[in-house]
Amino acid sequence: MATTTATTTTATAAPVAPATPKVANKGRMTASWHTKPSSEWTFHERSLIWLGVATANDPSNPAPAPPVYPKSAPVPVYPVWKMHRYIAPRALGPLLVHHFFTQYTGIQVPVWVATTLYLAYFIVYGTQVFAWNNAMTTKFGTFDGAAGRDGVPDVDTTSVALGLFMVVISRATIAIPYLYEPSAPVLDWYTVAMLPVNCFMFAVAVDFWFYWYHRLMHEVPWLWRFHRKHHTTKHPIAALGAFADHEQEFFDMVGIPILAWLSWRINFATWWVSTCYILFIEASGHSGLRGYFQNPTTWMLRYFDAELCLEDHDIHHRQGWKKSGNYGKQTRLWDKIFGTQKPRIEGTPDNINWDDPMDFPAPVPEEKKE
Known part of the structure; x- marks a missing residue:
């Protein structure tokens, strides 16, 4: 795909209006629980606040509304190297600490200790990813921004909170005891x-199995019932990746990773790094963040018009049962090969502004918040 620079500059693409938060949507997606006094929150609602999924309603210091841009406004670019800068240190950090601890002390970390520590770190990493998405969408807005975004529904705060924790817990508790070998080096030069x-091949393998499982749930009538709930949201936020029926959640958390590993065998360290990248893309893919934002492990597929961008899954959610397309999770490779690729609306090649790189917003000093 050609890296065409849009002729319209961001100076002419000012927001048209503040977004209207979906606080009390009609029907199934009503999300007003976070506006209640904190004393009335359930344990799971408190967990969602802690995870950074939602922000408590504070009338004295309301959260800023994200900007809304016309669909013709140039789409800024989040460079791949910035994604690596964010994810790579967080993914490699625990491995390096583990590696040097073992090398310099000679102590082999038992499987149960490694599982516990990596799991705890993965939960913290997940909260950082949600916070990153929230900050970025607040600053840059979302695709189809005039529609606003759905929050976690009042009737599903428990299932979403449990789903988010289970995504992390299931992957760690299944993979780490199987892949981690205390007597083997955590890192070696070949692995690095x-x-x-x-990471590229594992993402492509994940995507192959996800593509067919996802497509079949859309195109086989009796399987759609296991996926219908997830599509109740037409404009999801990052947390709503876990808004699904139990059957879908099980296959997402267990089936797909196992099939991918059987297709492309990787060791523990590579699995850990790949999983940190995959979690980041899964969460961001449901955020709707308005930017040309590729998967950093498969970005080279852009030259074959098969890269995945955030707008692709956002368009998928706006569609119905058999016409969604864009079934891929990590790439558009299988969508392209099997003819289910859908055209982008805002992030078209002639509307991507390569001269406008996005950056993570700087924290606001406390004195400026008052």
């Missing part, structure tokens, strides 16, 4: 050198 190749 092959990380780009193996």
